[in-house]
Amino acid sequence: MEKWKKILNSCISDSATLSKYLDINKEEADEVIAKYPMRINTYYLSLIKGKGDPIWKQCVPDALEIKVQTGKRDPLLEKNHSPFDGLVHRYKDRVLLIVSDMCAGYCRFCTRKRMLGTRENVLQEKIFLKALQYIKQHKEIRDVVISGGDPLVLDDNKLEHYIKNIKKIKHVEIIRIDSRTPCFLPQRITPQLCEMLKKYSPIYFNTHFNHFQEITRESRKACKMLAESGIVLGNQTVLLAGVNDNAETLKKLFEGLLTMCVRPYYMYIPDAVKGTYHFRVSIAKAVRIMKKLIGHTSGLAIPHLVIDLKYGGGKTPLLPNYIIKHKGKRYTFKNFENEKFYYADIS
Ligand SMILES: *Cc1c(COP(=O)(O)O)cnc(C)c1O
Ligand code: SF4
Numbered sequence: 275m276e277k278w279k280k281i282l283n284s285c286i287s288d289s290a291t292l293s294k295y296l297d298i299n300k301e302e303a304d305e306v307i308a309k310y311p312m313r314i315n316t317y318y319l320s321l322i323k324g325k326g327d328p329i330w331k332q333c334v335p336d337a338l339e340i341k342v343q344t345g346k347r348d349p350l351l352e353k354n355h356s357p358f359d360g361l362v363h364r365y366k367d368r369v370l371l372i373v374s375d376m377c378a379g380y381c382r383f384c385t386r387k388r389m390l391g392t393r394e395n396v397l398q399e400k401i402f403l404k405a406l407q408y409i410k411q412h413k414e415i416r417d418v419v420i421s422g423g424d425p426l427v428l429d430d431n432k433l434e435h436y437i438k439n440i441k442k443i444k445h446v447e448i449i450r451i452d453s454r455t456p457c458f459l460p461q462r463i464t465p466q467l468c469e470m471l472k473k474y475s476p477i478y479f480n481t482h483f484n485h486f487q488e489i490t491r492e493s494r495k496a497c498k499m500l501a502e503s504g505i506v507l508g509n510q511t512v513l514l515a516g517v518n519d520n521a522e523t524l525k526k527l528f529e530g531l532l533t534m535c536v537r538p539y540y541m542y543i544p545d546a547v548k549g550t551y552h553f554r555v556s557i558a559k560a561v562r563i564m565k566k567l568i569g570h571t572s573g574l575a576i577p578h579l580v581i582d583l584k585y586g587g588g589k590t591p592l593l594p595n596y597i598i599k600h601k602g603k604r605y606t607f608k609n610f611e612n613e614k615f616y617y618a619d620i621s
Contacts, residue, residue, distance in 0.1 A: 278461040282378060282427065286314045297325055298334065306335035310387060310549055313380040318458055321487060328485040328517045332381055338552040339382065345548035354586050357408055360401045364588060368417035371405055373397045373436060377424040378459035383514055383553045385545045385582075386423070396428060397436075406439055413445050421452040426462050430470050437474050449474060452510075454482040456536075460496035468503040480508045480539060485518050486526040494534045501535035508539035511577060513560055514553045521566035528567075528575035538577035543592070545582055557581065557592060565594040569610025 275283075286292050289303040292314065303312070314333045321329045355364040362370040374396045375386075397405075409415050418440050425433060440446055451471075455462040471477050479500060483489065501507055509531050511518065518524055528538045543560055544553050564579050580589040598614075599606035607615045 276461075276464065278455075278459055278464070281315050281317055281459060281461060284316055285379065286316070286319065287312050292334070295319060296322065296330070296334065299337075302337045303335045306337060306339050309340055310335070310382075311380060313377070315379045315459055317461065317492070318379050321490065323487070326516075328487055328523075331517050332383065332484065332514070333379060334382070336382060336552065339549040342551040343548065344551045345546045358401065358404060360397050361405045361408060363408075363412075363415075364586060367414050368419060369405075369409060369412075369415055370419045370421050371397070371436070371440075372421055372423065373402075373425045373433075374423040374427055376427045377422065378427060378455050378462065381454075383512060383544060383550045385547050385550075387547055387549055396432070402436065402439075406443070409440065409446065410443055416445060416447040417450065418446055418448075419450040419452060424453050424455060424458075425451055426453040426455040426459075426467075430467055433467075434470050437471075437477075441474050448476055448478060450478040450480060452480050452482075456481040456493055456496040456500070456507075457483045457488045460490070460492040463496035463499055465499065468499050468505075471500075471505055472503040475504050477505050478508065479505045480510050481536065482510050482512075483527060483531060483536070484511050484514060485523065486530050489527075489530045489534070497534040497536050507536040509536050509577070510540045510542065511538065512542045512544055512553075513555045513563070513579075514544065515555050517553070519555045519559065519563070521563050521570075524563065525567060525571050525575070528577070529571060532572065532575055538575060540589070541577040541579050543579070543581040546584065561592055561594050564592070565610075568594065 289298065289300040289307065292298055292303065292312070293300055312335050318329065318333060323329070356362050360372050362372070364370070409418065420436060437449055440449055481497070497507060511524070511527065513519055518527065531538055543555065543557060544550060560579055567576055579592045581592055582589050596607050596609070597605055598608050603619045603621060605617045605619060607617060609615055
């Protein structure tokens with residue numbers, strides 16, 4: 275059996291086993307797990323350096339998940355933009371195909387918390403055929419995002435089956451893969467997988483690192499292998515209270531990602547999902563953090579800060595405001611160092 279499959283098979287999902295490794299309150303953990311399942315793989319577990327550290331917070335159940343009742347199960351109303359389960363068509367020219375509801379571990383802050391572990395669902399072949407049919411009929415779709423859960427919990431053959439058939443559709447220009455495995459289970463990125471993906475270039479791959487403690491020898495190797503196979507790597511970070519909600523931590527993360535050929539793409543304000551409220555960061559704070567990053571590190575290290583608006587409003591960018599006054603053609607700016615500048619625009 276491949277190493278990554280062994281690690282996946284030995285995921286920890288009960289408090290008794292977890293308490294052998296970590297100092298947790300078992301009763302509390304059990305109450306949370308009854309509502310929101312736990313799944314921690316041993317690789318990710320090994321990254322924990324101390325109680326309550328940024329890795330711990332992302333994977334160990336917290337009583338606050340059930341104590342705080344604020345939020346919705348499905349705040350984005352993805353359901354309203356699904357022609358059928360398994361496909362989300364929110365933006366005209368791109369669709370998101372959900373191929374599995376399993377992940378290489380469950381994140382406590384997950385937006386799709388409502389779906390995880392409820393059933394071990396992979397996309398059924400008849401639904402996939404329906405999705406192919408749908409994409410074929412909608413000629414405006416030029417970008418297909420293969421997502422989940424995590425698509426890379428599927429084996430190479432299954433994944434290739436999806437990619438190959440989507441790629442056959444003429445108007446589909448690019449395929450994207452969303453997977454947390456380079457961070458969560460870097461052993462999943464094998465030479466065989468890279469060989470397979472390479473055939474379907476251009477492939478854009480968005481991974482999901484939230485903290486520099488996740489940058490390890492193994493994750494570096496995984497990203498390097500993907501990059502060397504011609505896959506363009508981006509990263510989506512979720513801004514999480516107590517995990518990464520300060521400019522210094524994020525700067526270290528984003529600069530670290532660039533050293534392994536991963537370009538920060540998005541940083542999300544956490545969605546208003548029930549059971550994840552203790553991770554929320556205010557918009558004002560998020561914008562202040564962006565202000566401390568822009569101009570203070572490579573532009574390449576700066577992701578777009580976005581908020582996914584409720585009820586299917588879509589991803590919407592948030593930026594610090596650099597224009598402080600504007601009268602006719604005359605603009606007053608504050609630059610990244612808070613110095614004042616004037617600028618006269620063309621008539
Ligand atoms: C995020 C998302 C996409 C991709 O959006 P980009 O801004 O192009 O990265 C597509 N479909 C859905 C439903 C999404 O949530
Ligand atoms: S890997 Fe992604 S989909 Fe899976 S639990 Fe984590 S955030 Fe959710």
